[in-house]
Structures are given as C-alpha cells and as structure tokens.
Amino acid sequence: MSEEGEPKLVNPEFTKEVIKRGADTITLCFQCATCTGGCPSGRITAFRTRKLMRRVQLGFKEDVLPSDELWLCTTCMTCDERCPRGVKITDIIMTLRNMAVEEGHMAEAHKRTAGMLIKTGHAIPMGDKFRELRKTLKLDEVPPTVLCDPKLYEDVVKIMKATEFDKLIGERIDG
Amino acid sequence: MAKVGLFLGCITPLRYPGIESSTIDVLEALGVEAKILQGTSCCPAPGVFRSFDQEVWRALGARNLALAEEQGVEILNICNGCFGSLSESSHQLREDPKKLEKVNNILSQIGKKYNGTAKVRHFAEFLYRDVGLENIAKRVKNKQDHLKVAVHYGCHFLKPRMLKEIDDPERPKILDELVEVTGAKSIPYKDKQMCCGAGGGVRARTKDVAQKMTIQKMENINEVGANVIVDVCPFCHLQFDQGQEEVETKVPVLHLSQLYVLAFGLPKERMGVEAHAIPVNF
Structure with missing residues (x-):
C-alpha cells in the first residue's frame, strides 16, 4: 500500500491478467454505479461494486486482492442483470477471488469448507443426527452419492489432484 | 416427458x-x-x-x-x-x-x-414447463387457502437471465403461480427479489453480514403478515430457517416440494420437518 499523499501503486499487468483470464468485460465499465445501487450487500456494508470495478481497471492490485470487501458479494447477480454495459460483474469477481486465493488470501472458514470437499466430496459433513433422520424418512441412510462408495470418492480425489486443488488448499491450510 | x-x-x-x-x-x-x-x-x-x-x-x-x-x-x-x-x-x-x-x-x-x-x-421450471399447472391443479386434494406465502425465488434460479431463460428475474411470476395453484395466496412484499444473504461464501465467511440481509428480508415479510416462506433452494431454506434467531415473529419455511406434499395429501411424515429450526405446524 502506498503511504498517504503518495500515488497508489498502479500495476497494469494486473488488469491485463484479469482480462486474460476471461474477465474481458471489465473494459466496458463506464462507472455509472447501477451495480452499487442495486447491491444488497452494499446496503449494509462498505462494499462498493463500482469502486471495485474501477480499481481493477486502474490496476490497483494491492487494493483489490487482499481486501475483505472482495468476499462480501453474495453472487446474487442483480448487478449483472442491470448493468447497461453488459459487464459480467459476478464473473469478474469470481476471477478476482481465484487470483486472491492463489496469492494466499483465504479466510479460515473457507479453508475449512474447501477441506471438507477434499475430505468427502461434499461441502458439509454427514452427522449422526441426519443419518438417523434419513432412516426415519425411509431414505438410504447414506445418500447414494460419492459418500456411499469409496471408489467414487477416489474419482473425485483424482480430479482434485489433476487440477492441483488439493495442493492449492493444502498450502493455504499449512500456512 | x-x-x-x-x-x-x-x-x-x-x-x-x-x-x-x-x-x-x-x-x-x-x-x-x-x-x-x-x-x-x-x-x-x-x-x-x-x-x-x-x-x-x-x-x-x-x-x-x-x-x-x-x-x-x-x-x-x-x-x-x-x-x-x-x-x-x-x-x-x-x-x-x-x-x-x-x-x-x-x-x-x-x-x-x-x-x-x-x-x-x-425442479420448479420442470414442473411449470413439462408437467404444467393444469396437471398440478388436478392433483391438489387439500386446498392450502390458509397459507399467506412470502415467495422467495433466490438468485441462481432465474439469473443470469440470458443463460437460464426461465422468467424475468426482476418481475417473475413462475413461482407465484406454482404456489397459488395449491390455493395458497402469494403476498407481494418489499424487495421480494432480494438475496437471502447466504450465497457467495458470505454465510461461511461473514455470518453477521448474511444475517443482516436475512433480517431485512424478514422485516419486509413480517410487514405483510405472511405465515410461511416458500423457497426452491435448500441453502436459502437453511438461511431463513436458521437465520431468524433475532427475529421476533418467526415465519416457518417450506421448500416447494414440501408445500406440494401438503397440497397433494401425501404422507406428511416424509416432509422431514423435524430438521427445521422453526416449527412447521401445517
């Protein structure tokens, strides 16, 4: 971060990288702030969608990738729906979040969720209470998903290894 | 079909x-x-x-x-x-x-x-397009006219519009029609199309932010006196069911499939409402 009174560190390579990853509609944004106006998260937090788009256009990488604000979007897509320029705002936010995680910016809670996917192939654990409830409802006690067959789970693990997701998250968890 | x-x-x-x-x-x-x-x-x-x-x-x-x-x-x-x-x-x-x-x-x-x-x-789009309201209406045994429903569409059902091509995400009617075919009344409320607050990893990372959004929705839902929320997403369902701790008037939550169990007169014990934090007494 630059010190007060000094110009911010502009990194044009950052903007180029965002575009290269498919978020090319960032260049279309003309800062009308329709996105901010409709954002339910922005109503109750300091998250300002328009500012985020501008920071990406200007290459303010250090303002964007480590920020908490990047993670206040619920992906409701109201902004995408209303944007008069067809900027794919939610897709851009997804790209930025992927870049943030690669740089090591990942919340503890999200590391745990990612760890659950790696461990089970699902986003949440099973739990005895729900096993019992499934029996009461006359459903398979264990749902017929990857949870019911270790071989199927192995397939999911192979995909996570091939995409190096296990490595990415492992490194985040370790440190 | x-x-x-x-x-x-x-x-x-x-x-x-x-x-x-x-x-x-x-x-x-x-x-x-x-x-x-x-x-x-x-x-x-x-x-x-x-x-x-x-x-x-x-x-x-x-x-x-x-x-x-x-x-x-x-x-x-x-x-x-x-x-x-x-x-x-x-x-x-x-x-x-x-x-x-x-x-x-x-x-x-x-x-x-x-x-x-x-x-x-x-599920909802399949029922509407492939099964049809008429066929659903024929199956309704128990009119649900005691229900004043706050319909919650959720975000990823209709958006992005160009990809989903189901209904207008700003002024949809599909889910209201699927609810009203049971005899229940869908009540309009402020910011009906607003997100429940849970998505985008927000519930996992910043639960208080998710919670604030849910509370805003609940103020609007309670303002019109709805006695049930009907959704088509278990994550919105979870957020409404578990996110009303601080709300004085708690409104029970049903997935569309559970509403149809009631309307069709199917075995209620298969609704699994014992998993719900807010009791469902219909």
Whole structure:
C-alpha cells in the first residue's frame, strides 16, 4: 500500500491478467454505479461494486486482492442483470477471488469448507443426527452419492489432484 | 416427458433430507419418471468453490454432468446453487472447446467423458414447463387457502437471465403461480427479489453480514403478515430457517416440494420437518 499523499501503486499487468483470464468485460465499465445501487450487500456494508470495478481497471492490485470487501458479494447477480454495459460483474469477481486465493488470501472458514470437499466430496459433513433422520424418512441412510462408495470418492480425489486443488488448499491450510 | 435424475447436492441430503423425500413423492404423484442420479459429488457450490478455483469447479461439475449423460437422464436440481453451478459450468464447457478438452483430459483419468449433451433443469421450471399447472391443479386434494406465502425465488434460479431463460428475474411470476395453484395466496412484499444473504461464501465467511440481509428480508415479510416462506433452494431454506434467531415473529419455511406434499395429501411424515429450526405446524 502506498503511504498517504503518495500515488497508489498502479500495476497494469494486473488488469491485463484479469482480462486474460476471461474477465474481458471489465473494459466496458463506464462507472455509472447501477451495480452499487442495486447491491444488497452494499446496503449494509462498505462494499462498493463500482469502486471495485474501477480499481481493477486502474490496476490497483494491492487494493483489490487482499481486501475483505472482495468476499462480501453474495453472487446474487442483480448487478449483472442491470448493468447497461453488459459487464459480467459476478464473473469478474469470481476471477478476482481465484487470483486472491492463489496469492494466499483465504479466510479460515473457507479453508475449512474447501477441506471438507477434499475430505468427502461434499461441502458439509454427514452427522449422526441426519443419518438417523434419513432412516426415519425411509431414505438410504447414506445418500447414494460419492459418500456411499469409496471408489467414487477416489474419482473425485483424482480430479482434485489433476487440477492441483488439493495442493492449492493444502498450502493455504499449512500456512 | 423427459426422464429425470434427481441431483441431490449437499444441503438437501445432509441437512434437510425431507426435501429429498418430498421431491421423490411429489414427482411420483405427478407421474414423472424420476430416479436419483447416482454417484454425484458436490455440484461444486458456486459461491465457495467457484470462488476458490474455477478449474476444479468445472472439472467436478463435468463429472456430475457426465454421470447424467451415462445414466440417460436430464439433471433435475432442487437447489438453486446446484442449478446455478451446473448450468454455468456446462455453458462454459459448451462455449469453449479448449476448456472442454482440458476437462475431458482430466475426466479420462477416471474413464469418463462429458459430451456437452446433459440437460440441466430446475425442479420448479420442470414442473411449470413439462408437467404444467393444469396437471398440478388436478392433483391438489387439500386446498392450502390458509397459507399467506412470502415467495422467495433466490438468485441462481432465474439469473443470469440470458443463460437460464426461465422468467424475468426482476418481475417473475413462475413461482407465484406454482404456489397459488395449491390455493395458497402469494403476498407481494418489499424487495421480494432480494438475496437471502447466504450465497457467495458470505454465510461461511461473514455470518453477521448474511444475517443482516436475512433480517431485512424478514422485516419486509413480517410487514405483510405472511405465515410461511416458500423457497426452491435448500441453502436459502437453511438461511431463513436458521437465520431468524433475532427475529421476533418467526415465519416457518417450506421448500416447494414440501408445500406440494401438503397440497397433494401425501404422507406428511416424509416432509422431514423435524430438521427445521422453526416449527412447521401445517
């Protein structure tokens, strides 16, 4: 971060990288702030969608990738729906979040969720209470998903290894 | 009518299994040829896993899509998140041959291939288009005219509009019609199309922010005196059911499938409402 009174560190390579990853509609944004106006998260937090788009256009990488604000979007897509320029705002936010995680910016809670996917192939654990409830409802006690067959789970693990997701998250968890 | 494979996802089978049993019973009552899509994983969830790494999100999504192709069914989603993820990943793979090739190279390691033919459907949209309101109306035994419903569409059911092509996301009617066919009344309320607050990894990371959004929605829902919230997404369902701790007038939550169990006079014990934090006494 630059010190007060000094110009911010502009990194044009950052903007180029965002575009290269498919978020090319960032260049279309003309800062009308329709996105901010409709954002339910922005109503109750300091998250300002328009500012985020501008920071990406200007290459303010250090303002964007480590920020908490990047993670206040619920992906409701109201902004995408209303944007008069067809900027794919939610897709851009997804790209930025992927870049943030690669740089090591990942919340503890999200590391745990990612760890659950790696461990089970699902986003949440099973739990005895729900096993019992499934029996009461006359459903398979264990749902017929990857949870019911270790071989199927192995397939999911192979995909996570091939995409190096296990490595990415492992490194985040370790440190 | 198409053969469908019910995609279970995570929250339905592992937190609200009553949505699973209700959906199975409702589809059977409507004469739909349905079975559970076997061997699936997490869709993977659009808010968290797509945010973390789109490569793994697309590849695991493609495995689920390939399973539907193998099993000769259209994928029927009872969760907006799963519907959103699988619609988006299949769209990206159909549009970009390079991404498809990359994913299929990975899938070849487990003896699978995604051909780009799997159809991704949503339970509510399938009922509306393939079964039809008239046929649903014929099945209604118990008029639900005691219910004043706050309909909650959720975000990933209709948006992005160009991809989903179901209804106008700003002024939709599909779900209101599916609710009112039971004799229940859908009551308009302020900011009806607003997000429940849970998505995008916000509930996991900053629960207080998710909670504030839910409370805003609840103020608007209580203002019009609704006595039930009807949703088509187990994650919105969870957020409303578990997010009303600080709300004085708590409004119970039903998934559309559970409402139809009541309306069709199907066995209520299969609704699984014992999993609900807010008691359902209908």
